[in-house]
Amino acid sequence: MPELPEVEVSRLGLAPELTGRFMTGAITRTSRLRYPLPERLGQKLQGGRLAAIRRRGKYLLFDLDHLPNGKTASLILHLGMSGSLRIVSPDIAPQPHDHVDIVFGDKVLRLRDPRRFGALLWHDDDAPLENHPLLAVLGIEPLEAGFDGAWLHKHLHKRTGPIKPVLMDSHLVVGIGNIYAAESLFMSGISPLRTANRISATRCDRLAESVRQTLSSAVAAGGSSVRDYVHSDGGAGCFQLQCAVYEREGAPCVKCGKPIRRIRQAGRSTFYCPHCQK
DNA sequence: CCATATACCTGGCAGC
DNA sequence: TGCTGCCAGGTATATG
Numbered sequence: 001m002p003e004l005p006e007v008e009v010s011r012l013g014l015a016p017e018l019t020g021r022f023m024t025g026a027i028t029r030t031s032r033l034r035y036p037l038p039e040r041l042g043q044k045l046q047g048g049r050l051a052a053i054r055r056r057g058k059y060l061l062f063d064l065d066h067l068p069n070g071k072t073a074s075l076i077l078h079l080g081m082s083g084s085l086r087i088v089s090p091d092i093a094p095q096p097h098d099h100v101d102i103v104f105g106d107k108v109l110r111l112r113d114p115r116r117f118g119a120l121l122w123h124d125d126d127a128p129l130e131n132h133p134l135l136a137v138l139g140i141e142p143l144e145a146g147f148d149g150a151w152l153h154k155h156l157h158k159r160t161g162p163i164k165p166v167l168m169d170s171h172l173v174v175g176i177g178n179i180y181a182a183e184s185l186f187m188s189g190i191s192p193l194r195t196a197n198r199i200s201a202t203r204c205d206r207l208a209e210s211v212r213q214t215l216s217s218a219v220a221a222g223g224s225s226v227r228d229y230v231h232s233d234g235g236a237g238c239f240q241l242q243c244a245v246y247e248r249e250g251a252p253c254v255k256c257g258k259p260i261r262r263i264r265q266a267g268r269s270t271f272y273c274p275h276c277q278k
Numbered sequence: 279c280c281a282t283a284t285a286c287c288t289g290g291c292a293g294c
Numbered sequence: 295t296g297c298t299g300c301c302a303g304g305t306a307t308a309t310g
Contacts, residue, residue: 003303034286034305058304081304082288097288115287117304134306161281170305177303226303227290246303266282269301283309291301 002079004142004175005218006229006237007058010085012219013232015053017087018104022049022066027101029094033113034080037100038122043068045075045102057138057174060085061129072125076132080117082228086110114228139172142211147173149205156196156204163199164192165266167211176211179224179246182271184210186245191277192263192270217242245271 002010026042038044048067053060062075079085088108094101100111100120111120123129130136140147159166166172167181176184185192187210190203199207223229223237226247230236240246244254249262253273263270 006303078304080287081302113287114289115302115304117286159280165281168304179303224303229303267284268304281310283307285307286305289302292299294296294298 002058002083002223002229003177003180003218004055004058004215005180005221005239006223007055007060007079007175008219009223009237010079010232011053011055011060014085014087014109017107017232018050018109019052020049021104021107022047023064023102024105025103027103028099030099030116033099033116034078034119035121037120038075041100041102041122044073044122048073050104056135057141057170058177059135074123074125074129076119076121076123076129076134077111078119078134079229080113080115080119082115083111083113083118084228084230085232086112086230086234087232112228137171138174139170140174142173142175142208143215147208147212149201149208152208153199153201153204156199159196161196162193162265163190163196163207164270165268166196168266168268173211175215178268178270179226179240179243180211180214180218182246183243184214186272186277187214189277191274192265192272194278245273247271 023045025046028037028041048064050062051065052063060077065072088110090108097114098110098112102109123132164181167176188206190207218239221239224240225236226240245260248260250259253260256275258275260271261274
């Protein structure tokens with residue numbers, strides 16, 4: 001999926017277009033993605049206003065007010081592996097895998113998700129949104145204060161497996177997927193195979209800093225468009241062009257020139273330089 | 279508790 | 295030209 005940078009780039013693209021606008025309806029073209037879609041979505045949100053778009057990990061949170069029932073609510077959206085959001089004009093015909101439209105008069109927010117691993121959930125504000133079962137279990141935000149080497153060192157203490165899958169564990173740190181885990185480890189010179197609790201405090205400093213740098217420069221580059229991901233205007237991100245290791249098996253390492261290796265960890269491909277990463 | 283495997287779903291591609 | 299098998303940005307759930 002879209003990892004943290006792609007979700008954040010989506011948010012940054014959508015917010016100025018849609019914040020404060022009123023919703024005139026919704027269309028769902030499938031009954032479920034990862035979970036069933038909200039029932040009667042159009043009725044629920046018709047006449048309501050999109051008050052804000054926030055991000056938590058890889059989730060987008062659409063805060064809604066002025067709803068027909070007089071209450072506020074939120075939509076929880078996850079792009080899964082292949083989801084993307086675009087703003088289109090209502091006269092643009094939906095393509096295959098365009099599952100949901102949220103209509104704002106003359107603008108439509110359209111969710112496309114070929115693999116249907118994404119999610120769209122309605123959350124009534126009877127309970128706090130942070131307590132939603134999918135959100136309550138999420139770990140620290142890597143771009144916010146508090147995520148640093150000391151935090152990492154402390155929390156890697158009990159993890160006896162290799163660092164790469166640990167870095168991708170959203171219950172520990174949110175937002176780091178397969179691309180940015182590989183890139184962050186390369187930048188910090190740490191092998192993806194290294195046992196998590198055997199990374200020194202000093203190297204945890206470097207790792208935390210690399211994670212922050214990798215994610216922020218990816219946001220600045222508009223995210224990565226490897227396969228499905230596109231911006232809200234349909235354009236592509238270009239961070240993949242500056243990837244040092246991801247999908248570069250056999251190509252020369254940008255630091256030492258030796259070939260990048262690809263291995264399998266926890267069922268996913270890992271790319272790294274055995275010479276530069278120890 | 280921790281680590282790994284599996285399932286969800288579709289499409290693109292290499293190899294035969 | 296098909297067919298098959300594998301691979302893909304995620305994560306909840308089941309199983310050791």
